[in-house]
Amino acid sequence: MYAYLKSFTPTQQIGALFVIVFGLLLLASVFAFLLSLREYADDTMAERRRMELRKLDGMIRTSWFMMLIFWISWVTGDWVALALFGLVSFFSLREFMTLSPTRRGDHRSLVLAFFAVLPAQYWLIGSGHFDMFTVFIPVYVFLALPLTSALANDPLRFLERNAKLQWGIMVCIYGMSHVPALLLLKFPGYDNKNAFMVFFLVIVVQTCMVTQHFAARKLPSPPVAPAISQSFNWRSWLIGISVASVFGGLLFFITPWVPGTAFAFSFIACAAGSMGHFVMKALKRDRGIPNWGPEGQGVTGAGGLLDRVDALCFAAPVFFHSARWYFDL
Numbered sequence: 001m002y003a004y005l006k007s008f009t010p011t012q013q014i015g016a017l018f019v020i021v022f023g024l025l026l027l028a029s030v031f032a033f034l035l036s037l038r039e040y041a042d043d044t045m046a047e048r049r050r051m052e053l054r055k056l057d058g059m060i061r062t063s064w065f066m067m068l069i070f071w072i073s074w075v076t077g078d079w080v081a082l083a084l085f086g087l088v089s090f091f092s093l094r095e096f097m098t099l100s101p102t103r104r105g106d107h108r109s110l111v112l113a114f115f116a117v118l119p120a121q122y123w124l125i126g127s128g129h130f131d132m133f134t135v136f137i138p139v140y141v142f143l144a145l146p147l148t149s150a151l152a153n154d155p156l157r158f159l160e161r162n163a164k165l166q167w168g169i170m171v172c173i174y175g176m177s178h179v180p181a182l183l184l185l186k187f188p189g190y191d192n193k194n195a196f197m198v199f200f201l202v203i204v205v206q207t208c209m210v211t212q213h214f215a216a217r218k219l220p221s222p223p224v225a226p227a228i229s230q231s232f233n234w235r236s237w238l239i240g241i242s243v244a245s246v247f248g249g250l251l252f253f254i255t256p257w258v259p260g261t262a263f264a265f266s267f268i269a270c271a272a273g274s275m276g277h278f279v280m281k282a283l284k285r286d287r288g289i290p291n292w293g294p295e296g297q298g299v300t301g302a303g304g305l306l307d308r309v310d311a312l313c314f315a316a317p318v319f320f321h322s323a324r325w326y327f328d329l
Contacts, residue, residue, distance in 0.1 A: 021067055022067065022071075029060055032053065032056055032060055035049075035053055035056075036053055052217075062309070063206060066206075072084060078184060081180045082125060082126050082180050085179055086119070086177075089118055089172050089176045090118060092171075092172040092306045092313075093114065093168050093169065094114075095305055095306045096171070096172055097164075097168055099287055099289060102161065103154055103156065105149060106152070106154075106165065108152055112148055113168075113169055117137065117141050121137060121174070122177060124136060130181070133181070134321070137170065137173065138170070141166075142166055145169075171280070171310065171313045171314070174317065179198060179201070179202075179312065179316045180198070182194060182198050182320060182323070185323065185324065185327075185329055186329065187323075187327060188256065189256065197255065197323075199254070200248065200251060200254055200266075201316065201319050202312060203251070204247060204248040204270060205244070205269055205312055208241055208274055208311075209240065209273065210240075211239060211240040211243045212241075215236035215239040216236035221233040221235045221236065225278075227285065228285050240274060241267060241271060241274065244266055244270045247266070249262050249263030249266065256327075265323070265326075268318060268319060268322055269318065272317075272318040273311035274311060275314065277310050279314070291307050
């Protein structure tokens with residue numbers, strides 16, 4: 001199979017990858033639909049199964065959404081990919097800020113974040129200014145936003161309000177923007193295959209989160225921080241990372257690495273993503289909400305988008321900069 005795939009051109013390899021992935025997603029969707037048809041005599045058991053199916057359906061729909069973005073990006077080019085991921089950042093940040101109370105004095109900073117910082121960050125990526133795009137938000141934006149808020153002459157809870165906005169920008173714009181940035185890196189001997197790297201990152205992080213979720217349900221252990229998450233424990237965390245890392249090592253043939261290196265980069269991405277997901281749970285508990293949207297429906301109409309991409313937002317910067325350091329790009 002490996003030799004057969006290697007005989008394809010880069011375009012054919014990526015096309016074959018999408019055919020396989022869309023086929024697997026179709027099977028998963030059919031499986032979830034068949035499960036939803038099952039009836040239970042016990043109402044309590046039926047309600048619990050419905051909750052589990054809703055979570056499974058959310059994961060499948062997220063996978064469809066991300067794969068469609070990658071497919072459109074591959075077909076239409078890098079700038080369209082940047083625009084699509086920019087929209088994901090926009091709706092994620094809007095979801096985050098809608099559930100984070102703001103004041104009139106924050107309006108200038110919010111306008112700056114949505115209509116200046118976000119497009120500038122993605123423009124820096126598209127134009128190849130990688131050194132600037134990595135420091136633009138953590139340095140320049142973090143200095144500009146508090147100044148803008150201070151000029152609004154509203155000191156009430158000034159630190160808390162600015163911290164919320166800065167944290168939202170870091171997760172939703174800075175973190176997410178590193179995913180399409182992978183498409184523009186020049187890996188040695190890896191011409192026209194960067195879509196594989198994006199796919200690799202997403203699939204190992206998604207595998208980690210799904211495995212961790214099911215391990216926590218089937219092999220319950222005392223939670224690490226019960227006030228933040230009843231499901232997060234070290235056993236399920238290690239199982240999720242281990243399974244995803246091994247899976248990533250098996251996918252070495254779509255990366256520029258050997259199996260051991262692919263395993264290591266999978267481990268790095270999964271550790272960052274799973275810990276980031278845990279941190280976002282802490283933020284939700286602080287806001288007193290179970291999800292980034294009432295009853296799983298995002299306030300933006302995106303269907304709880306931030307709940308589904310938060311791990312990727314944390315994993316992408318770590319993965320991106322680790323890859324740049326490894327190849328000295």
